[in-house]
Amino acid sequence: MGFLVAQFLSGLAHASSLFLVAAGLSIIFGVTRIVNFAHGSFYMLGAFVAYSLADRLSGALGFWGAVAGAAVFAGLLGVAVEVLLLRRLYRSPELFQLLATFGLVLVVQDLALAIWGPEDLLGPRAPGLEGIVRILGRPFPQYDLLLIALGPAVLGLLWLLFHRTRWGILVRAATEDREMTGALGVKQTRLFTSVLFLGTALAGLAGALQVPREAANLQMDINIVVEAFVVVVIGGMGSVAGAFLASLLIGQLQAFGILIFPQVTLVLVFLVMALVLVVRPYGLLGRPQAVPRAGHAPETPIAPASQGARIAWAAALAVLLALPLAVGDYALVVLTEVFVLALFASSLHFAMGPGGMVSFGHAAYFGLGAYGAGLLMKHLGAGMVPGLIAAPLAAGLGALVFGWFCVRLSGVYLAMLTLAFAQIVWSVAFQWYSVTGGDNGILGVWPAAWAAPKWAFYYLSLVLAGGGIYLLRRVIFSPFGYALRAGRDSPLRSDAIGIPVKRHQWAAFTLSGAAAGLAGGLYAYSKGSVFPNLISISTSVDALVMVLLGGVQTLTGPIVGAAVFHGLETEMVRHTDYWRLLLGVAIIAMVLVFPQGVVGALERLRPRRPGQAREEAVAR
């Protein structure tokens, strides 16, 4: 009994920290409509800054001063981020907002690494609360009692702020009614900035308060932000009370889940989220997003490759076929990876572009493909050919199951759900040690003897990846692909002319997953190993960056994007320790100055057929 109570209380303490972070995220989303991926970075910085300040200041006031200082620091940084970055993104599609703020995550990670170093930093205990109390005979940290009280206290203060002050009433009005935010004019700018201060200060506060409980480390940001996403999505985007309820739910789920399924608490958490979203697509206390955002400018119609383009493709293919005669193994290995990534990016593009489903967790299917091949080898001793058949099947099956949930949602909720599913797959790969080998991965996933020479595997990848990309392209031009785009352009019209929109999306999601799985399988054999980080958020983001780099609205974009991205990454990793910083800056720059991608930009430069320029002008 005592044990259960202690477990319950520690669940409450965890819920409190979670609530502080999630409330900030939710408030920011409510007003700015931006899902701030970097929210966890403010939490992490809060912890690091509190650690450093507590080191300098001394005494009882020192610790609390450090906590307050860290919160204010995070808030001020939030203001800077709003002024310099977010302000430019308010009208961008959700995907760009997620990506740009993820770029910020990468930047902060490397800066934190440079300033505080790679070691975990264990901070001081809170003066006066170092001890334990006994609850039904069980020891319980005094400090956690403080945290438990803090959650409801902050909820109460926020309620007062939102209902009793002019500023708070404005915030609520802005959250509930977009039009009215527009009508605020100049005040809107100040409102947004101040909301960022409040939201990020809450995250910083939560991070600082965490210092006595766990060592500050460089993984804190992603861990907390994913959890906060879950909370906010379950509670309903923009609802503080919803965030509170959901934090309690998640806090307890983790406290007790760890007793029942120690290996799969994360899975449990994400499953609950998926279920909540199926029953209540806008979360427990959320409301439907009023106007779906108008995303990009309307895409121009697709056209089959012109004569010139066909010749160019044939020439490129001829060069690629002849290349092994001319270049060494290193270049072949890099190019093989480019082929694989091009297929991966094309599969994501298929879902995002024609399908209109932004997947923020496409790494799940890449990883399922790789693990499908790897596990078959590890447990059944299967060779490469069965492995490469199993890869798209495993991933396709995963996409079939996850897709059933995903096609029910759209916009941010869809992005969050795909992310959640990717985290499920990741945590299974990471935690199910006996089957997947955990973070030791699976080694010795080598190609069959005939495909072992670098040039042979190069050809194999060229054929399979090239074939996969060709098939996807063929589907885009087929009636199925047209119906898919029709469902994206106007679900209303599509429903009224007999197109089963959801079924098409589901099928497309599955196909896209299977293609990503084939890429994953090839990747496994090219590396000879499979690790959980194949399924990490960064892998998903890499794929998004490749697609955007090439341009979402173009068909060759993903291929060009994969080539440019992989080339740059290979170079960057060779020359700097701070590649994440560079990548982060590059992502932000890309979103801000170059949103139509490389191929999109080139197409704009190309001389156009008569009349086209005029038509585009009319379209504006």
Added chain:
Amino acid sequence: MSILQVRDLTKSFGGVQAVRGVSFEVGAGELLALIGPNGAGKTTCFNMLNGQIRPDRGSVTLEGRDLTGLSPRRIWRMGVGRTFQITATYASMTVRENVQMVLLSRHRRLFDLWRPAASEYVDEALDLLEQVGMRPQADRPCGVLAYGDVKRVELAMALASEPRLLLMDEPTAGMAPKERIELMALTAELVRRRGVAVLFTEHDMDVVFAHAHRIIVLSRGALIASGPPPVVRDDPDVQEVYLGSGAMFAKEGAA
């Protein structure tokens, strides 16, 4: 013989009773106008007829088959085409592809993963576009057309499904007066040739009186009159509704 029978159709949104106990029939080959002031419930009626929203009460029967509660997809397959008050076409496709999309669906080719869609049913699509006068613009993206032209494309798309009943929600809204008369004349002609029944809503009384065979009048969700145009025009209830809400009948009187 009537093709569509509507019985006691009722729908409220929260406290608003948008449609109250509406019953009417559409005869084969008939051009029936549904008129009424803004907010009278016309679009809501249409949405219940094509399955977009489910009525609280009442039934819709098409040639003896009950449509109530079916999805728009099923109802479309049973022969009910529709154009929208706020146009809904595919902006990322060309005009011709918009029509081809309907043809592909009608021929149940939506799960074909292989053959290039753009080269299917080309002649049929161009022929339909010819009929609505959009053939010269067949290769333009639908997203860049003038509003009146989009309405024509919608008509071609509706005809492409070979409906037996066509629902047209304000087919001429947003067009110049001359264009309106032309488009409606075109619709009337096509409909006559194909023997399609049409139910349309329209605010322009010139258009209504020029082409409707019969008119039904909706006010605050309830039917207040029905009959041939001259009868409806002289109905005191109808005149009152229109005098209270706008000058449309006055305009008609002047013309």
